[in-house]
Structure formats: structure tokens, C-alpha cells
Amino acid sequence: MNQDQETLHIIVNPVAGHGQGPHFVEENVIPILRHLLIPYQIHTTSSPGDAGNIGQYLTRSFDGGATIRLAIVGGDGTFHELIEGVQDVTGIKWEVVLLPFGTANALFSSLFPPSTPLSPSSLDLISSMPFPLSDGIQHQLSSLFSYLTKSPSINLPITQTTLSTKAAICEKFSSHVVLSTSLHAAILHDSEALRESHPGTERFKIAAAQNASKLFYANVNLSSNSQAPSDVEQWDPNSQEWTRPFTISNSVSTKDDNHKEGSAEWYVKGPFSYFLSTSTVDRLEPTFMISPFTNLKSEGDQFIYVTMIRPFRDRFIPSSKIEERKDNLSKRAFEIVGSAYNAGSHVDLTYPASQAVVEGDDSRNGNGLETKGEGEPVVEVFRCTSFNWNPSIEQKSEGWEQGNNRLVCADGALHSIPEGGSAEVELRTQEKDTGFFVFA
């Protein structure tokens, strides 16, 4: 069968988020498509992974070199499963409409932050509809309107992760939103058990409380390939610029052909409490702006933005009394990561220039951090095009709790690095006319 390329294929996940996707499609999407005489087909997922099966089915229905237009009614996980399902299929351009019916909807929220105005052409289209659409519904339909008004779709960078031991590659997978370890991966792991009792984002907060007091032991190498416009760079909250990394060392120099002459692998020594990378989203929920420099809509170059917290750089943490260590680590993690809800201001936090630690001084506990000061950044933000996460052996020391340093989260899907192994993460080369594109 050779499909009509004008058909909009709608993949509906009936259990994502609060399970309201199917009703929304029936009530709002179909009436619009019918009014505009746009052919559509609905494909409802019947089990985990089914979005990938649907993607494979669609590729078999099209000739090579096709453009497949589809809408995803669900969350980031549903889109992730589609990408995973068709990652070995080449020569197809996937143009995707996002209908945010998952829990977090990180990609949609980053492309259409709350109160983003609709384009004039979308507003014209809405005013031509014979039925009213509330402001909230208009916002949920933002990506659909971009498609209907023929806005160009945006190329979506895809990250490839390889888990391997020294002897062999064990697993390869793709991600389009986030690749994380440490606290974020642990939150995703624990929050899954809470999905039924807490279908909204509050389950992430509960899981955060269970994991914020843990240390994740690993070492990381950051690098940039020869196509990258610059070597690895670090955000400097004081000068408000990207600069040569200054809180890590480049002791490992690369002689690899893939690296620019004079470029280096930058070495980051753990333990970590937080470690998250993304090349597409600035936020994980509508107001949780964890990676504020990532902007898919900007014309700029593609990077992986890495956001990390290494608690032992904070003198308040290692100097804590043994019985207060876990509690202090947890408080600090909440204080720092919580600033992401304040328009991503965590990236501007700095330690006092002189990190004198005074016993019993409560100002260290919150007020001790400064903003855009001359001390070192609290959150280290780097941009690169690849990195390795190498779990390491815990340094035994009383009062600390170790988290699972082999857990990796790819767009919410969890993977485990084999014992003694590592994770290698890199941006996939983007093609001009094939791969994934989103209407934004």
C-alpha cells in the first residue's frame, strides 16, 4: 500500500498523563480536521512500546523517501517509543505534531511555554472555525495549528547512548528529550511506582524526597567533535558568558581523528547529586526550567547541554556533622534544583568567593549561596557534543548514602549500565531531509 502523504496519522496513548488524550482528540482535534477536510487515521497504542510498532507499520506503508506526518497524543515517553521503534529505518522524514497529554510534556512545554502567544496565522485560523475554542485548548493545540498553517517544522536533534563493558557493546538507544543519571534518573525510577496513585507531576516531588540525600559515584569525560563550532564550554554566571571550562581539568588530551587539533576531553570527578543532559528542552515541566540555555527554536548550533551538581564542591556539605550529612545534602539539593522553578535561576547561583565554613552558622543553609557572584558556580553547566558516564567505586565515608550510579534515564525510559561498564552519549548527525522534525 502506498499511503497518501497528506493523511495525518494520530497516535493516541490512552493511559499517558491523566488519560484524557482520547477524549480531547474526539472533542477538539477531529472536529478541526473534519472542518478543514484533512484526512486522518487514528492509531491507539495498546501496550507499552506500541508507538514503535505503529511507526514501523507506517514505514512499511510508505515508499522510501516519504514524509510521514503524525500527531502524538501523549507524553515524551510515547514519542520516545516511536523514535526507538523506527531508529533503524532510514530515508523517512517524520513531521510530528505534539498534543501534550502526558505527565510532564517536556518537549511541548519547551516549545510552547505557558502563555506563549499563538502566531497571527494560527489566530486567523481559529477565528475561521465554526466553534469556539477556549484559551487553554488553543494552547494545547499550538503545535497542531503550526502544522495546519504550514509553518516549517524544526529538525529535532537525537542523542545516541551506548552502554558497554570493556569487552562489548551491550545496548544502544536514542533519546530526544533528556539523558540523565543520578537524582533525575532515580526520581523517574521511583515515580513510576506512584503513577497510579499520583497521575500528576506531584509524584516526581515525592520521588525527589526519597533520593535527594544520595550521592552518585562516577567520573565523566566531556568532549566536542570536529564538526562542533567550539570546544567544550562552561557557563560562567559571573560574566554571563560561555567560556573555556574553569571548574574541571583537561588532563586527558585526545589524539583521535574525530577531535579537532588541540581539543581535549574534559575530566569531571564525582560524586554527583544531579546530572542531566539535553539538546532539545529548556524545561522538564511547564515551569521547571532546568536547562535554560537549550533552545530548539534558535538557529544556532547543536550541543548537548549538561547540568550537574557535585556536592563536595560545596564546603557546607563535606564539613557537615556525620548525623546531619544526609539531611544537609537533601536540603541543599532541594534549594538548588528548586531554583529551576524560578525561571532557571539555579544556573546563576555562586558560592561565596571565600567559602569560609563557620560551625553553627545557619546562613550557610540557604542564604549562604549568592547570585552571579565572584565565587565558583554552584551548578556546573557545560555544552559539548558527547560525554561518557563512568560509574566508580564509592569512597566509604560515614553518614553518606549511595544512590544507584548505574541507572540511566532516556526520556523517562530506564536502563542499567552493566557492572564495570560505562555509558557513551553523543549527538547523532542531523540530515537535512530525513529524521525527526516537530511543528513548533
Ligand SMILES: Nc1ncnc2c1ncn2[C@@H]1O[C@H](COP(=O)(O)OP(=O)(O)OP(=O)(O)O)[C@@H](O)[C@H]1O
Ligand atoms: N495501552 C497502553 N497500556 C499501558 N501502557 C501504555 C499503553 N500505551 C502506551 N503505554 C505506556 O504509557 C507510558 C506513558 O506514556 P508517556 O510517557 O507518553 O506519558 P507520561 O509518562 O504520562 O508523560 P511524560 O513522558 O510526558 O511524563 C509509555 O511509556 C508507554 O509505554
